[in-house]
Amino acid sequence: MKPVALVEGRGVPLGRSDIDTDQIIPSEWLKRVERTGFGRGLFSEWRDDPSFILNQQDFVGAAVLVANARFGTGSSREHAVWALMDYGFEAVVASSFGDIFRNNASKQGLVIVELAEADVAELRDLIEKNPRMVITIDLTRRTIEVAEVAWQREFAMSDTIRERLLNGWDDIGLTLLHEDDISTFETSYDRQHPSAAAQFSAEATS
Amino acid sequence: MGRTLFEKIWDSHLVTSSETGPSLLYVDLHLIHEVTSPQAFDGLRIGGRRVRRPDRTLATADHNVPTDPLDVPVADPISKKQLDVLEENCAEAGITLFPRGHANQGIVHVIGPELGVSQPGMIIVCGDSHTSTHGALGALAFGIGTSEVEHVLATQTIPQTKPRTLAVNVVGTTPLGVTAKDIALGVIRRLGTGGGSGYVVEYRGHAISALSMEGRLTLCNMSIEAGARAGLIGVDDVTINYLRTTPGVPQGDEFATAEKSWREFASDPDAVFDDEITIEAASLAPLMTWGTNPSQVVEVTGVVPAPVDEADTRSLEYMDLAPGTPLSQVAVDVVFIGSCTNSRIEDLRAAAAVAAGNTVASSVRALVVPGSHRVKKQAEAEGLDQVFLAAGFEWREPGCSMCLGMNPDQLTPGQRSASTSNRNFEGRQGRGGRTHLVSPAVAAATAIVGCFAIPHEVAR
Ligand code: SF4
Numbered sequence: 001m002k003p004v005a006l007v008e009g010r011g012v013p014l015g016r017s018d019i020d021t022d023q024i025i026p027s028e029w030l031k032r033v034e035r036t037g038f039g040r041g042l043f044s045e046w047r048d049d050p051s052f053i054l055n056q057q058d059f060v061g062a063a064v065l066v067a068n069a070r071f072g073t074g075s076s077r078e079h080a081v082w083a084l085m086d087y088g089f090e091a092v093v094a095s096s097f098g099d100i101f102r103n104n105a106s107k108q109g110l111v112i113v114e115l116a117e118a119d120v121a122e123l124r125d126l127i128e129k130n131p132r133m134v135i136t137i138d139l140t141r142r143t144i145e146v147a148e149v150a151w152q153r154e155f156a157m158s159d160t161i162r163e164r165l166l167n168g169w170d171d172i173g174l175t176l177l178h179e180d181d182i183s184t185f186e187t188s189y190d191r192q193h194p195s196a197a198a199q200f201s202a203e204a205t206s
Numbered sequence: 207m208g209r210t211l212f213e214k215i216w217d218s219h220l221v222t223s224s225e226t227g228p229s230l231l232y233v234d235l236h237l238i239h240e241v242t243s244p245q246a247f248d249g250l251r252i253g254g255r256r257v258r259r260p261d262r263t264l265a266t267a268d269h270n271v272p273t274d275p276l277d278v279p280v281a282d283p284i285s286k287k288q289l290d291v292l293e294e295n296c297a298e299a300g301i302t303l304f305p306r307g308h309a310n311q312g313i314v315h316v317i318g319p320e321l322g323v324s325q326p327g328m329i330i331v332c333g334d335s336h337t338s339t340h341g342a343l344g345a346l347a348f349g350i351g352t353s354e355v356e357h358v359l360a361t362q363t364i365p366q367t368k369p370r371t372l373a374v375n376v377v378g379t380t381p382l383g384v385t386a387k388d389i390a391l392g393v394i395r396r397l398g399t400g401g402g403s404g405y406v407v408e409y410r411g412h413a414i415s416a417l418s419m420e421g422r423l424t425l426c427n428m429s430i431e432a433g434a435r436a437g438l439i440g441v442d443d444v445t446i447n448y449l450r451t452t453p454g455v456p457q458g459d460e461f462a463t464a465e466k467s468w469r470e471f472a473s474d475p476d477a478v479f480d481d482e483i484t485i486e487a488a489s490l491a492p493l494m495t496w497g498t499n500p501s502q503v504v505e506v507t508g509v510v511p512a513p514v515d516e517a518d519t520r521s522l523e524y525m526d527l528a529p530g531t532p533l534s535q536v537a538v539d540v541v542f543i544g545s546c547t548n549s550r551i552e553d554l555r556a557a558a559a560v561a562a563g564n565t566v567a568s569s570v571r572a573l574v575v576p577g578s579h580r581v582k583k584q585a586e587a588e589g590l591d592q593v594f595l596a597a598g599f600e601w602r603e604p605g606c607s608m609c610l611g612m613n614p615d616q617l618t619p620g621q622r623s624a625s626t627s628n629r630n631f632e633g634r635q636g637r638g639g640r641t642h643l644v645s646p647a648v649a650a651a652t653a654i655v656g657c658f659a660i661p662h663e664v665a666r
């Protein structure tokens with residue numbers, strides 16, 4: 001994953017609440033075996049509507065999606081994160097997020113900014129008034145800011161996630177630093193709890 | 207102080223532990239399927255890594271397999287490719303796979319429990335949010351994303367920040383005709399779609415103890431719809447008696463040894479939860495969803511409620527419903543009995559009991575999709591297939607099917623369904639489709655009447 005310290009770009013206000021991952025990327029898009037090309041499927045059930053916000057000229061090329069409560073609930077599909085990033089979003093701002101979505105985002109470098117509902121609404125209003133203004137998200141300071149109108153908020157982000165984003169760390173690599181711990185645990189665990197699934201290996205293959 | 211079931215499982219899987227950041231947990235069983243795994247295997251290859259424990263990994267084809275007869279080839283080339291890639295990846299890594307048509311194939315959350323590979327005290331993960339299902343057996347089971355699938359394949363561990371615990375007490379006795387699905391919908395109505403967020407839920411109380419294992423699987427399955435990563439139920443006689451019938455558990459004298467250690471996996475009487483809610487079982491009735499998220503719940507014998515916020519208004523519009531309309535006057539086009547929520551043998555028995563001797567309304571297409579080949583075989587041995595076919599239901603091959611509409615079983619725009627699945631999101635069962643979540647018995651009654659109905663209303 002690429003390190004990310006700063007996100008700078010225009011915003012898109014998407015005021016609906018409860019945008020689940022089926023909405024972000026409908027299931028017909030899940031048949032791909034690649035990790036790329038999902039941007040075309042982003043919100044695809046809404047994109048046919050010319051008045052849908054992503055179709056408006058003002059918002060082409062925006063980097064920050066400003067949503068509403070419970071963004072990314074539902075299915076575990078990481079494709080939702082791939083779709084947002086492939087489309088060009090680098091951060092999502094909302095008042096709450098689905099747990100798995102939030103996790104998936106942190107593995108890919110999509111920045112999740114959780115703010116109080118009133119602050120998110122304020123930010124959406126600001127963008128609606130002036131779609132061209134630039135939003136700056138600074139992970140080092142944990143701030144989100146619209147310098148033009150002197151609007152700034154702090155947000156919470158766990159040290160673990162922030163470090164990972166700032167350094168672009170690969171989770172697997174980090175875990176494998178504990179290889180000795182894993183092996184020690186595994187050896188004693190295997191003795192007491194042999195794999196229950198292993199016995200089906202002979203029955204497999206059609 | 208005693209420990210909760212969750213704490214016992216957490217403590218026994220700690221490879222490294224941290225109070226503030228994530229701890230590293232060992233994974234007993236990693237279930238995979240064709241949709242969320244291909245990019246993970248790709249990632250391993252790019253990183254020059256191998257699958258650490260193929261023997262603790264089990265694969266099945268379920269999400270986009272067609273439910274047509276097995277001699278009909280997979281028509282959709284992209285689905286076919288995904289199924290082929292799963293076979294190649296499993297062959298390369300030495301992972302056991304149950305492909306389309308295999309006697310053990312089925313929906314991942316149906317086969318884990320029925321094969322007996324999902325056992326008390328385990329940590330089970332799968333790239334699918336309904337992994338919470340396996341918690342019914344006293345296992346900590348949760349859904350993960352594709353990057354995490356790759357992580358588990360490579361390391362057999364998963365980093366997790368300790369969640370909080372929430373006890374959901376369902377006290378008293380459930381009224382006649384109220385099923386596990388109704389309890390699940392009642393809990394989500396109470397918690398809302400975000401109420402379980404950050405929690406592992408443990409279901410407790412008389413109404414839960416009284417549930418069969420299959421009912422418990424249904425209830426834990428839907429924990430994610432209240433935002434919770436996992437749902438749990440402590441081990442008791444019901445758990446042990448269920449496990450005894452499965453092929454994957456230790457047999458003979460060894461079963462007794464296993465039983466003894468499994469019985470530890472229940473919360474201690476003096477265990478303390480971070481939060482607790484209580485629901486009176488007597489307040490529940492046969493329930494259904496009316497809107498586009500699973501907390502928008504109403505009694506089947508009730509009316510479409512008035513909207514209380516903008517989200518409700520939008521839901522009503524999408525669902526094409528007017529407040530005040532009795533649901534008994536709302537006609538359905540499709541009835542779907544299936545999915546990892548309600549496709550087990552008891553679900554099919556409940557639906558067949560209502561269908562027996564009746565006929566599906568001429569305006570309705572009704573499908574029954576057993577959760578696995580084992581379920582299908584058992585149902586056929588009991589003659590349930592004949593009951594369904596005689597009543598005008600379709601009897602299909604196992605898979606996720608119309609639960610998420612990745613295979614050809616889909617709603618067309620504007621069609622309304624009564625579904626025993628778990629998500630009524632916009633377009634979930636097919637673009638423009640309108641989904642109402644119900645129990646198997648209500649689904650069968652609705653198929654026969656043509657509008658939403660409880661079994662009681664079906665003439666014999
Ligand atoms: S039946 Fe539905 S919810 Fe269950 S695993 Fe399949 S797609 Fe997911």
